[in-house]
Amino acid sequence: MENKRDMSALRRQELAHIAAFWLENVRKRIKESSYIKYGNLLKNHILPELGELYVTEISTERVDCFVRSKLLEGRRDHRGGLAEKTVKDILAVLKEVCGFAVQLGYEIPCRFELIRLRQRERQIRILDREEQRALGAFLFQDEGLLKTGVLLSLYMGLRIGEVCALRREHIRYEEAVLQVRLTMQRIQDPEAHGGKRTKIIVTAPKSGKSLRDIPIPQPLFGRLLAFSEDVPDNAYVLTGRPDRFIEPRTMENVFKRYLRECHMPDINYHALRHTFATRCIESGFDVKTLSEILGHANVNITLNRYVHSSIERKRENMGRLQVLY
Numbered sequence: 001m002e003n004k005r006d007m008s009a010l011r012r013q014e015l016a017h018i019a020a021f022w023l024e025n026v027r028k029r030i031k032e033s034s035y036i037k038y039g040n041l042l043k044n045h046i047l048p049e050l051g052e053l054y055v056t057e058i059s060t061e062r063v064d065c066f067v068r069s070k071l072l073e074g075r076r077d078h079r080g081g082l083a084e085k086t087v088k089d090i091l092a093v094l095k096e097v098c099g100f101a102v103q104l105g106y107e108i109p110c111r112f113e114l115i116r117l118r119q120r121e122r123q124i125r126i127l128d129r130e131e132q133r134a135l136g137a138f139l140f141q142d143e144g145l146l147k148t149g150v151l152l153s154l155y156m157g158l159r160i161g162e163v164c165a166l167r168r169e170h171i172r173y174e175e176a177v178l179q180v181r182l183t184m185q186r187i188q189d190p191e192a193h194g195g196k197r198t199k200i201i202v203t204a205p206k207s208g209k210s211l212r213d214i215p216i217p218q219p220l221f222g223r224l225l226a227f228s229e230d231v232p233d234n235a236y237v238l239t240g241r242p243d244r245f246i247e248p249r250t251m252e253n254v255f256k257r258y259l260r261e262c263h264m265p266d267i268n269y270h271a272l273r274h275t276f277a278t279r280c281i282e283s284g285f286d287v288k289t290l291s292e293i294l295g296h297a298n299v300n301i302t303l304n305r306y307v308h309s310s311i312e313r314k315r316e317n318m319g320r321l322q323v324l325y
Contacts (some may be wrong), residue, residue, distance in 0.1 A: 015058060015097070016051035022100040031203060033187045040188070041093045044076060050094075055101045058094075059109045067091055067115060088117055125267050126275040138262050140219070146246065146254050148223055149238045152178075153272040156214055157280075157294050160248045160269050161185050165202050167242075169233040171224055176216045178224075180205065180295065186247055200247055210295035277306035 019042050027035050049066060050058065067087060074082035082090075091112070098108045127135065136154065139147040149163045158166070161183035170179040182202050189199040205211060216224065227237065234242040238251070246254075255269045273294070280290050291302040 013055060014051060015053050015055050016047050018055050018101045018104070018106075019047060019051070019097045022097045025100065026096075031206075032201060033185060033203075036188050036190065037089075038093050039190075041090050042097075045070065045074065045082075045090050046094055046097075055098065055106050055108060057109075058098055060111045060114055063091075063094065063110050063112070064115050067117070071117075084117055091115065091117070124271060124274050125265075126271050126278055127267070129279075131264060132275060132279070135258070135262055135264065138258065140223075143223060143226060145227070145238050145240055146251070147258070148220075148227070149246070149251060150255055150258065150272065151220060151223070152237075153269070154276060155217055155220055157273050157276040159183065159205075159273060160251055162205065162210075164236075164238060164246055164248050164251055166237045167233070168228065168231050168235045168237060171216075171228070171237075172213075173225065173228060176221050177213045178216050180210065180212050180214065183210070184245065184248060186249060200245070205295065207295070207297055209292075209297050212292060212295045214293055274306055277302065281307050 023035070023039060023042065026038070030038075049069075050062075053062075067090075070087045070090060071081045071084065073080065074087065081087075095112045098110060098112070102108055132154070136151070139151050139154070141147075149166075152158045152163050152166070153160065156178065158180065162180050165182035165184040166178075166180075167182075170181055171177075172179060181204070183205045184200060184202045186198050186200050189197055192199070224237075227240070231240055232242055236242065236245045238246040252269045255272075256266065259266060277290060277294060280293075281287070287299045287302055291299045294302060294306065296302050296306075
């Protein structure tokens with residue numbers, strides 16, 4: 001009899017209670033940064049609008065309306081809608097919470113497979129060949145360590161967090177190979193009381209595929225070889241010291257300064273990775289090899305997100321049609 005009363009009470013649980021149970025349940029299986037991200041999506045977006053609903057009231061129509069409202073006016077500052085990527089993440093967390101509720105015995109009427117977000121193609125600004133040559137010449141002017149970091153992204157495709165976490169021990173000089181084993185990021189600190197509310201963490205990359213070994217191009221190898229002298233194995237490549245690092249936000253600002261010094265248009269640091277991938281395809285790389293160098297889970301990510309056809313490439317391909325005239 002007691003068990004029946006307990007089950008009856010459970011079936012009247014609000015989404016907020018199930019979500020808190022789910023978040024604590026997954027905490028031990030996910031990275032700290034993911035835990036904080038999921039918690040923020042719940043606190044800032046999902047629970048304010050859906051948290052007081054019983055989980056058995058989470059219908060397809062209700063979730064679809066919720067998603068549309070986030071796309072149109074979901075920003076917390078009331079200045080428009082959220083980015084599609086953010087809404088996609090919100091929907092993924094809500095789906096996970098509801099899936100967890102199903103495992104607990106609830107009947108959730110929402111059919112998430114019927115809810116579709118229109119995928120808009122993002123226009124990523126990459127460097128054309130002339131811009132890449134100009135930036136490369138600027139970076140090779142001296143052996144500054146921060147410039148070396150930018151070169152690693154421009155000519156080896158490293159993410160900014162991977163560059164910031166790179167240590168001398170990750171450079172295998174005997175094989176001329178660079179090992180990507182760690183990444184750095186700044187995340188919220190849930191235990192902070194006053195003062196700084198964020199902290200820097202250095203962890204393994206976001207997926208197993210991101211752990212990779214990349215052959216070092218000769219020009220960069222010579223630069224890294226000079227760095228190897230009298231530098232301890234645990235020293236960060238960007239500082240040459242084991243007790244001091246450069247965080248991604250600072251590195252992004254350094255890159256912006258380099259662009260200004262080169263009188264080049266402003267681009268995001270991540271565009272270096274896109275530029276690298278595009279040049280590789282233009283040079284004849286097979287997609288499987290490039291995918292592994294970039295540390296992608298599959299080749300579709302490489303093709304759909306990181307390879308951009310330049311106007312030069314388009315002109316070259318269109319020129320081939322002349323044989324038909």
